[in-house]
Amino acid sequence: MTNPNELRLLPWSGPGDKPCYLSTDDPDGYMSRLADGIEAIQLGTASELLEEASEALDNQGTSLDDMRCLVKELTGALRDVYRVATSRDRRLPTSDLRESAY
Structure with missing residues (x-):
């Protein structure tokens, strides 16, 4: 069985919002490039x-409905960015700067 740390967490989820993983040794393969593009x-x-959030916060005329919509979009974006960060963290070599920083 493949170790979960050897799998790439993909930047999208599957049915039931379950994470999707890619098992490959080829970082230049089609699915890896697709995932890289979606992450970008x-x-x-x-x-x-x-x-947009900075501008909305500076604008006294921003409506409550507009702010709610923006917060919803920011929440989705934060979820995506967190998934990208988690995926990239898992792919860092174990001898990376993370260990030397402690």
Whole structure:
């Protein structure tokens, strides 16, 4: 059986919001590139939403409904970014800077 740390957590979920994993040795394979592309889109969306949130907070005229919508979008983006971070953390070599930082 493959160790869960050898699997790549993909940037989307499956039925029932269950995590999806990829088992491959090829970081340049089709599914790896697809996942990389989706991660880039998700990170870009989060960046845009942060800018939008900053502007909304500075604007006294932002309605409560607009703020609720923005919070919902930010929550989804934060969920995506957290999944990307978790996936990338699992793929870091164990001798990475994480160990030397402690």
